[in-house]
Amino acid sequence: MKKSELGVGLFLMAAIVFLIIPIPSLLLDVMLSVNLSVSMVIMFTALFSKDILSMSAFPTIILFTTMFRIALNVSSTKLILTKGDAGNVVETFGEFVGGGDMILGVIIFIILILVQFIVINKGSERVAEVSARFSLDAMPGKQMAIDADLNTGAISDAEARERRENLQRESSFFGAMDGATKYVKGDAVTGLIITVINIVGGLSIGVLRQELPVAEALAKYSVLTIGDGLISQIPSLMISLSTGIIVTKASNKADFTSAVIGQLFSLPKVLYMVGGTLIFLGIATPLSTFLFVAEGIMFILAGRWADKKQGIAAIEQEADADESQAEEIRRPENVVSLLQVDPIELEFGYGIIPLADVNQGGDLLDRVVMIRRQIAIELGTIVPIIRLRDNIQLNPNQYIIKIKGVQVSSGEILFDHYMAMNPGFVEEEITGIPTFEPSFHLPAIWITEGQRERAESLGYTVVDPPSIIATHLTEIIRTHIDELLTRQDVQNLVNNLKESNPALIEELVPKALGLGEIQRVLQNLLKEGISIRDLLTIFEALSNNAGITRDTDILTEYARQGLKRAISHKYFPAGEATSVITLDPKIEQDIMGSVKQTEQGAYLSLDPERTQGILASVEQEIKKLENLGRNAIVITSPIVRMYFKKLTEDYFKDLIVVSYNEIDSNVELQSVGMVTES
Incomplete structure (x- = not known):
């Protein structure tokens, strides 16, 4: 078992034991001083912590300290009511802090209660509630920002994962703090109730059992009760103040027991301040000099140990950094990091930057995210991260697409213009700058914003620059998805x-x-x-x-x-006959006869002239389908399909080759031609 685990366990177990077993006044003094010390540590740690991520265990710390303080309150009540003596700390707080005057002590106690209730508890509770709500409301926007940075290459996958984890921990922390503030409020209420019970109970015991005069009984028990209330409410007040500090600061990834010890006793200046405060209290007040000075020295020694440990760690870290830097310089392969190649890159000139800049209203980043989702749904595979970069070497309106570091396509757009394409049935022409659509190399015209409405009314297909780039990128990814x-x-x-x-x-x-x-x-x-x-x-x-x-x-x-059902659904619409091309059985026999099997796989050894004749016939038949406005689909026997596809894929990129075994029985086909010898 770790020391931190043992310490936290003993702390909790002591609180439970104190609720059951009466403890001597000397031990109560020790525990009350420990409670006061821990409250100061919590307050100063909350004050000096850089953000709330470094105090992720704070809600549970509140629960633990509240339980411990209530247990001490119950123990002191037992001693007050049974023996009329609750030890040096309680008596000193009742006489010294209260000025030896019961009325003055009551007034100070009431002031502390009012400050804690009205000023600190109420404000902390409200801040925690609002922070939790705002944290949850802001989570989707923060997650989208992380995705955007990831898509642009501003952060790595590991950094994005760490940011998402921090975001989740921050949201969990604020939600926990919203509930933890109720502990602090309930603790103050409990202290007030116990104080009232002590006064009434002490007065009753003094008058009825010990037959003391009312004034003497009241003086005896009220001083102890006020002392008990003050020694309980002062640490409670510091915890309330710590809560108010911490709810304005995100979470630390560590197991709780290590986090509690590490977060509370890791800052040397905090330990020095607590130690100095305890020594001052032991010397300048009637509190037990031995006890408080001893504890103060212990805190100072702990601070020196923590300071020394941090100094050693800083020296080691600096030495490691220097050694790593020197090793990197000495290493002959220190250019390895430069060899990494991004799977997909979109580089663009400075004129296209507004399309990718969210602050300027650009939505290209969102479109890139949608492309990855679309491909995942359509083809069932995850597209790698698409890196977006500006490149001053390109023309202002030019962009290029790279696959594994090699340019595979490019395009050029006109900012503040739209691309209008004739679907084939529009007869009236519009004026503009002639160009070609980059994805499918179709003729198009650049038009202005003022011409857009008229072009759409005439039947032109009008698209904006971001859509052009996104469509082009999508088609390139589809074409090369197997390589990725x-x-x-x-x-x-x-x-x-x-x-x-x-x-x-x-x-x-x-x-x-x-x-x-x-x-x-x-x-x-x-x-x-x-x-x-x-x-x-x-x-x-x-x-x-x-x-x-x-x-x-x-x-x-x-x-x-x-997958024949999916293939049939993709290429053969239901309820209508699909025009296709078939393959001459003789050609199928020739293809199978020319297949050569090797250890590396099969290949075709078809005569070049015969190959040219088959390709010429395929081209002729494809034109028939194109004239009908249909996709070029060739139907073959199952054994021939893959060899015929290999034969034609370099010449007809968009030719679809399907075997009879890949077609559902309810599909209706219509042959419009046959590939024969040419």
Whole structure:
């Protein structure tokens, strides 16, 4: 058991024991002085702490000290009513602090109660309540700010995680403080009630049992009662003041017992001040000189020890920093940090900065967040963090998109202009600056704000600059999403599915397939725009067929067949016939006959002239579908699909190749052509 755990446990246990067992007046003196010391430590620590995060354990500290103080109050009441003697501390506070005058003591006691109730407790309670409410109301905005900083690359994933944890702890702290202020208020009420009981009870015992005159009984017991009330209310007042200080300052990640000891006894100047105060009280007042001076010396020694410890830690930290810096200089690979490549980057010229600056009304950051959500829903994979950076080397209105540090596309926009595109049926032209839409390279026109309404009324599709950039970025991510899927991403997907389907994962990974093989299957699916969101179906298909083959291309075909409902829904609308192209059986036989199997996988060894003839026929048939305004879809037999896709993917990027086994039985197809020898 840690010393801090033992100390906190004994502190609580003492409070419980004092409620049950009568204690001698000498021990009561010791405990009352300890209670006074701890209250001062709490008050000064709250005063000198830099923020409320360094006092995250404060609500529980209030509960502990309140319980301890009430237990001492009960113990002193027992001694007052049974022996008429509650020790040196109570008697001194009753005579010295009260000036030896019962009426003066009562007045001071009432003043303390009023100050605590009306000034400190009421204000602290209100501040804690408002702080808790404001903290909860501000949480969504603070979380969005963290997400925005993360998306722009201003902070790392670790820093974002730490900020979110601090935000959560801050909200929890304010909520706890809202309730903890009720402890302080209840403690003051309890002290007042006990004081009244002491006076009435003492007077009754003195007159009825000890047969003392009323004036003598009143003088004897009222002094002790006022002393008991003062020695209880002064620490309570300091705790109330500490509460008022601390509710205006966020939380520290530590277990509570270590946090209590560390937070209360870690500042040397606090310990020096408490020690000096105790020594002064022991010398300049009738309080027990030995007791208070001894405790004051102990606090000063503890402060010196803490000061020495901090000095050693600072020297070690400085030495470690110097050594780390020297080691970094000596190390030949000290440029490793420069080698890190961001998966996706959007760089733009200074003219586009207002679109990304929230303070200037730009919403590009919000659009980037929406892109990641959209891709996650559409394709079932997490898009890596998209870094947004300004680049003064670019033209003011230019932007470029990089994948893994390499530029893959670029575009240029006109600020305060809109892009108008003719969907194909608008006959009337509008004036503007001719350009091309960057995502699909369609002809378009830049128009001004004043022309926007007229262009929309004519039927033009009008989009603003942020939408242009966001659409372009989305299409680039869709095109390269398979490259962005890492093994770690796959491991995260596996871990998520394992929570609900542990039996499947245990059977598949790593017994049947390795993580890299699963990654290649998922990449193959994403490369052709197939969502991997239904990971359960994909993994079941892999598990069912991993015993037959470990060829990732063939396993991809089995996974696609398992996803036939999703594929049919994606490419073949319900309730209408879909125009498609079929493949000549002879060409399918030729393709299968030219497949060569190697240890690295299968490849086609088709004659170049034959290949050119097939591609020419595909191009001719695709034009038929384009003239009908339909997507280019080729239907093949299952065994041929992946080889035909490999044959055509470099020439026809948007060509969709689907096998018969990937089509639902209720789908209606209409063949408008066949790929034959050309």
